Amino acid sequence: MEELINREHKSMTVKILITGGTFDKEYDELNGKLFFKDTHLPEILKLGRCNLNVSIRTLMMIDSLEMNEADRELITTTCLKSEEDKIVITHGTDTMEVTARVLGEANMDKTIVLTGAMIPYKFGSSDGLFNLGNALAFVQALPKGVYVAMNGKYFKWDNVRKNKSSGTFEEIKEA
Amino acid sequence: MEELINREHKSMTVKILITGGTFDKEYDELNGKLFFKDTHLPEILKLGRCNLNVSIRTLMMIDSLEMNEADRELITTTCLKSEEDKIVITHGTDTMEVTARVLGEANMDKTIVLTGAMIPYKFGSSDGLFNLGNALAFVQALPKGVYVAMNGKYFKWDNVRKNKSSGTFEEIKEA
Amino acid sequence: MEELINREHKSMTVKILITGGTFDKEYDELNGKLFFKDTHLPEILKLGRCNLNVSIRTLMMIDSLEMNEADRELITTTCLKSEEDKIVITHGTDTMEVTARVLGEANMDKTIVLTGAMIPYKFGSSDGLFNLGNALAFVQALPKGVYVAMNGKYFKWDNVRKNKSSGTFEEIKEA
Amino acid sequence: MEELINREHKSMTVKILITGGTFDKEYDELNGKLFFKDTHLPEILKLGRCNLNVSIRTLMMIDSLEMNEADRELITTTCLKSEEDKIVITHGTDTMEVTARVLGEANMDKTIVLTGAMIPYKFGSSDGLFNLGNALAFVQALPKGVYVAMNGKYFKWDNVRKNKSSGTFEEIKEA
Numbered sequence: 001m002e003e004l005i006n007r008e009h010k011s012m013t014v015k016i017l018i019t020g021g022t023f024d025k026e027y028d029e030l031n032g033k034l035f036f037k038d039t040h041l042p043e044i045l046k047l048g049r050c051n052l053n054v055s056i057r058t059l060m061m062i063d064s065l066e067m068n069e070a071d072r073e074l075i076t077t078t079c080l081k082s083e084e085d086k087i088v089i090t091h092g093t094d095t096m097e098v099t100a101r102v103l104g105e106a107n108m109d110k111t112i113v114l115t116g117a118m119i120p121y122k123f124g125s126s127d128g129l130f131n132l133g134n135a136l137a138f139v140q141a142l143p144k145g146v147y148v149a150m151n152g153k154y155f156k157w158d159n160v161r162k163n164k165s166s167g168t169f170e171e172i173k174e175a
Numbered sequence: 176m177e178e179l180i181n182r183e184h185k186s187m188t189v190k191i192l193i194t195g196g197t198f199d200k201e202y203d204e205l206n207g208k209l210f211f212k213d214t215h216l217p218e219i220l221k222l223g224r225c226n227l228n229v230s231i232r233t234l235m236m237i238d239s240l241e242m243n244e245a246d247r248e249l250i251t252t253t254c255l256k257s258e259e260d261k262i263v264i265t266h267g268t269d270t271m272e273v274t275a276r277v278l279g280e281a282n283m284d285k286t287i288v289l290t291g292a293m294i295p296y297k298f299g300s301s302d303g304l305f306n307l308g309n310a311l312a313f314v315q316a317l318p319k320g321v322y323v324a325m326n327g328k329y330f331k332w333d334n335v336r337k338n339k340s341s342g343t344f345e346e347i348k349e350a
Numbered sequence: 351m352e353e354l355i356n357r358e359h360k361s362m363t364v365k366i367l368i369t370g371g372t373f374d375k376e377y378d379e380l381n382g383k384l385f386f387k388d389t390h391l392p393e394i395l396k397l398g399r400c401n402l403n404v405s406i407r408t409l410m411m412i413d414s415l416e417m418n419e420a421d422r423e424l425i426t427t428t429c430l431k432s433e434e435d436k437i438v439i440t441h442g443t444d445t446m447e448v449t450a451r452v453l454g455e456a457n458m459d460k461t462i463v464l465t466g467a468m469i470p471y472k473f474g475s476s477d478g479l480f481n482l483g484n485a486l487a488f489v490q491a492l493p494k495g496v497y498v499a500m501n502g503k504y505f506k507w508d509n510v511r512k513n514k515s516s517g518t519f520e521e522i523k524e525a
Numbered sequence: 526m527e528e529l530i531n532r533e534h535k536s537m538t539v540k541i542l543i544t545g546g547t548f549d550k551e552y553d554e555l556n557g558k559l560f561f562k563d564t565h566l567p568e569i570l571k572l573g574r575c576n577l578n579v580s581i582r583t584l585m586m587i588d589s590l591e592m593n594e595a596d597r598e599l600i601t602t603t604c605l606k607s608e609e610d611k612i613v614i615t616h617g618t619d620t621m622e623v624t625a626r627v628l629g630e631a632n633m634d635k636t637i638v639l640t641g642a643m644i645p646y647k648f649g650s651s652d653g654l655f656n657l658g659n660a661l662a663f664v665q666a667l668p669k670g671v672y673v674a675m676n677g678k679y680f681k682w683d684n685v686r687k688n689k690s691s692g693t694f695e696e697i698k699e700a
Contacts, residue, residue, distance in 0.1 A: 022379075022382060025382075027469060027470065027473055029372075029468040029469050029517055030514070030515075030517050032372060032375075032384070032413075034382070034384070044305075045327070047302065047305065048302050048304075048305030048306070048327060049293060049302045049305075049325075049326050049327075049342075049343065050305070050326060050327035051326040051327055051328060051343055051344075052326070052327035052328055063382070118224060118379040119377060119379055120377065122473065122474065123377055123472065123473045123474060124472065124473060124474030127222065127223050127224045129223075129304045129305050129308065130219075130222065130223030130224075130225070130304050130305070130307065130308040131223070131308065132305065132308065133304065133305040133306065133307065133308020133309045133312070133327075134308045134309070134311065134312040135312075136309065136312075136327050137308070137309040137310075137311075137312030137313045137316070137324065137327075137329070138312045138315075138316055140313075140328075140329065141312070141313055141316035141317045141329070142316045149312065150224075151224050151225060151226040151227070152220070152223060152224075152225030152226055152227035152308075152311055152312075153226060153227055153315075154312070154315065154316070164380070165380075167224075167379055167380050168224065168226055197554075197557060200557075202644060202645065202648055204547075204643040204644055204692055205689070205690075205692050207547060207550075207559070207588075209557070209559070238557075293554040294552060294554050295552065297648065297649065298552055298647065298648045298649060299647065299648060299649030339555070340555075342554055342555050394655075395677070397652065397655065398652050398654075398655030398656070398676075398677060399643060399652045399655075399675075399676050399677075399692075399693065400655070400676060400677030401676040401677055401678060401693055401694075402676070402677035402678055468574060477572065477573050477574045479573075479654045479655050479658065480569075480572065480573030480574075480575070480654050480655070480657065480658040481573070481658065482655065482658065483654065483655040483656065483657065483658020483659045483662070483677075484658045484659070484661065484662040485662075486659065486662075486677055487658070487659040487660075487661075487662030487663045487666070487674065487677075487679070488662045488665075488666055490663075490678075490679065491662070491663055491666035491667045491679070492666045499662065500574075501574050501575060501576040501577070502570070502573060502574075502575035502576055502577035502658075502661050502662075503576060503577055503665075504662070504665065504666070517574075518574065518576055519576075
């Protein structure tokens with residue numbers, strides 16, 4: 001098994017799909033509102049001195065509260081058609097569990113990890129850099145399946161929810 | 176296997192051993208030199224909104240170029256005696272591969288991940304937050320063994336070296 | 351004249367009045383909105399290693415678009431009654447010129463400098479630290495009068511406006 | 526007098542002379558040492574949204590403990606020959622008072638303000654942005670003379686010293 005892991009390691013490329021979310025929000029200094037411009041993923045990977053082979057694609061740049069069925073279908077289809085079998089998706093935290101469920105039920109032979117941030121990356125004290133570090137490691141090391149990586153942990157797609165009052169992710173059922 | 180992973184997940188505590196390294200260096204504004212004071216690990220975990228159960232212990236606060244055989248014996252003994260079988264070690268990058276080898280040859284039934292930083296955490300543009308995110312995820316998801324987590328990748332203890340001219344980690348032998 | 355400056359220097363206290371504005375906005379991670387909590391002035395002064403005697407008072411914590419006549423009357427009265435004759439006011443940029451005019455027309459025998467920020471201090475790339483540095487220096491060195499300090503310059507209260515399209519301050523009349 | 530100030534304001538250019546110091550130190554991630562590369566002044570002025578006309582010239586990039594008589598002569602000559610009569614000099618804090626004295630004794634008909642930082646600008650928690658804000662305001666508003674701007678205050682060249690134990694600047698003689 002370790003050989004297998006090592007062999008995969010050499011040639012591996014991780015697909016990163018961008019969908020927006022707090023992760024990529026910026027502050028518009030002319031109107032004082034938050035908005036989306038470009039993804040900060042390449043900048044974050046550079047900051048982290050990440051040498052992993054990654055292939056980044058921006059699917060949408062939206063707040064996950066505005067994500068609809070068609071958006072989730074696009075995400076699912078993109079995962080299905082992806083050459084890479086290791087996929088990280090950056091996503092707003094509010095409906096991350098919904099997209100995880102859609103992907104989980106599609107039952108793909110891939111490792112898919114959704115992650116996000118509670119504070120925009122551009123606002124200095126962001127958890128985004130840490131979470132992306134988590135997600136990129138989990139996607140390399142976890143067995144096939146769909147997971148959410150938040151708060152230093154990973155959760156299976158059918159056993160995760162965001163606790164709206166604490167802003168952290170937790171399992172639905174106790175062990 | 177997935178059940179096993181989930182069961183471990185519930186009750187798991189990750190041990191974090193601090194040994195110093197660039198990660199924790201600070202700037203002394205009175206003499207303009209770099210020095211060690213306290214570890215920034217708790218601050219970093221808070222910034223990352225990490226909810227993982229962790230048990231942090233500072234073994235030493237030194238530059239890894241100054242780490243000697245006795246220091247590495249202390250690290251090894253601490254790992255051996257640790258109740259937790261998932262251990263992350265923060266370490267200077269210059270001799271990380273040496274300590275990894277010592278730990279690897281001790282052949283423990285634990286998952287041990289060494290990580291560090293090229294830029295001190297306090298200097299703003301640090302890779303430490305990303306690397307710690309990597310290490311804490313790899314330690315949860317990789318099979319038993321000793322690894323180095325740097326540059327978004329993991330390396331087995333007997334197949335890793337720091338490239339001194341690029342400052343990045345690489346495998347010794349090609350696949 | 352230099353003696354006078356030196357004498358004032360020794361015993362001088364600068365009053366800082368907080369009114370809110372972009373300067374002090376924070377990001378609420380639970381609802382993804384910007385809001386006001388506490389002022390960051392003490393933290394900023396500490397960061398700047400400022401040893402000046404200052405007396406800080408929070409008058410209100412509002413967006414300057416919501417500032418009404420009663421609010422401006424409170425600011426004016428507070429300046430009039432202030433023991434200190436050097437006063438810095440942090441203020442939202444959108445109506446800074448309006449408050450400057452009200453204060454200018456009150457014709458006080460004090461040096462009053464309004465300043466603010468285009469990016470919240472907590473968002474890392476803030477101009478607030480620089481602007482506050484400007485304002486605290488101008489208030490010590492300019493003759494009695496009411497000024498706006500933005501973009502590295504000072505403007506007299508009756509000759510300043512915010513250019514809404516560029517987000518910078520400029521003089522109304524050419525020289 | 527106010528007219529004079531306004532008239533100067535319109536056409537004014539501030540000369541900024543770079544000499545190095547903590548302000549511009551960077552961290553070399555390959556050898557873990559601090560070093561000088563380029564000045565960060567343009568970046569800092571952009572961050573501060575500074576619209577002042579400035580003319581930046583790098584005279585040297587050295588630790589001020591290594592500054593010798595010839596270096597100080599170069600600084601003095603450059604000030605003397607400068608078209609601008611408002612000059613800011615970034616300088617290491619350790620011998621800032623020495624250079625200030627040399628410039629003060631040259632008795633020029635210009636306003637010259639020396640400033641620096643206790644923490645490198647690149648290390649995130651720098652006082653450099655605040656100090657530069659101070660210096661650029663003082664140089665516009667103070668009468669002709671040579672000053673040090675540190676810790677939110679200005680000091681005359683013949684009445685300033687760095688307190689080595691606290692790391693802050695103070696007057697030599699009490700009022």
